[in-house]
């Protein structure tokens with residue numbers, strides 16, 4: 022499993038600042054047991070210590086954004102390397118694309134590394150090398166399939182005439198190579214949209230089991246096209262769910278907060294990328310394991326200052342979410 026920033030990111034940055042990505046449809050997220058084996062961390066003390074974490078202790082520093090130590094060595098499990106067949110599959114109907122991707126991700130005999138869905142007109146408007154091959158009404162699915170699974174995949178897709186394979190990395194006549202399909206997914210979708218339309222922003226949403234499909238449809242009915250779905254299949258506790266990195270047409274901060282609230286009220290948790298603090302941008306609670314380790318490892322609070330509310334303001338209550346007073350909008354000068 023790796024971040025869509027694989028070409029530039031470090032593995033330390035992925036563990037400190039990421040959560041999962043290409044491969045998470047099959048192997049889950051970084052926080053899942055077994056996906057990180059060991060971390061070596063150097064503390065920020067007058068006499069720095071080198072400490073090693075495994076098992077329960079990994080949560081002290083993973084996804085802590087470097088607030089409580091510098092990761093200097095990692096031990097990660099590996100899976101076999103394949104020449105993954107990367108594909109784009111087109112659909113006229115958005116929900117058919119969602120069902121197709123979910124059912125494919127659930128096929129136990131077909132090994133996939135990526136399944137994502139882009140609501141129309143994302144592919145047409147923002148994926149410049151894909152644009153000549155789709156129209157504004159195309160809902161697109163991006164896939165990575167292990168070569169030995171292609172027979173199973175072809176059978177699966179032939180049973181669903183609504184699915185049209187328009188690109189295969191190992192066999193196509195596209196004049197311009199679209200590059201790796203995973204570089205259209207995860208946060209690269211937002212990056213591509215921003216290059217075309219700087220007024221775009223995004224949200225990170227969890228469409229959890231068992232009502233993920235209903236929630237996706239409900240949010241689409243309520244918010245499309247102001248909010249366009251971009252979904253990533255994700256394995257969580259043995260179930261296929263979806264992470265939404267929804268593209269939002271930004272108007273005002275009030276409206277953005279309203280959109281967040283509409284999701285949260287419906288039961289779709291938002292990991293708000295518009296809040297830079299660890300707690301408000303994440304699981305919306307204080308992680309005592311990270312806070313307690315920071316007290317030991319960075320007693321002067323020198324690492325990533327301002328990131329951890331629990332460090333700066335131990336009495337802050339999360340009852341009124343997104344109300345941390347130190348986070349103020351930038352005023353223009």
Ligand SMILES: Cc1cc2nc3c(=O)[nH]c(=O)nc-3n(C[C@H](O)[C@H](O)[C@H](O)COP(=O)(O)OP(=O)(O)OC[C@H]3O[C@@H](n4cnc5c(N)ncnc54)[C@H](O)[C@@H]3O)c2cc1C
Nearest residue numbers: 025030031033034035037038039040041042087092207208
């Ligand atoms: C376009 C785009 C796509 C992305 N796609 C994904 C994705 O698919 N999946 C995903 O999980 N995330 C994704 N992210 C966020 C993800 O965190 C980064 O892409 C990547 O993992 C960061 O690696 P980096 O080496 O660039 O770290 P940086 O961005 O340099 O650092 C990330 C954070 O970790 C801290 N840090 C960095 N190195 C260390 C270290 N050695 N020890 C302690 N702290 C450290 C930094 O202080 C910072 O807080 C994406 C971001 C962007 C901009």
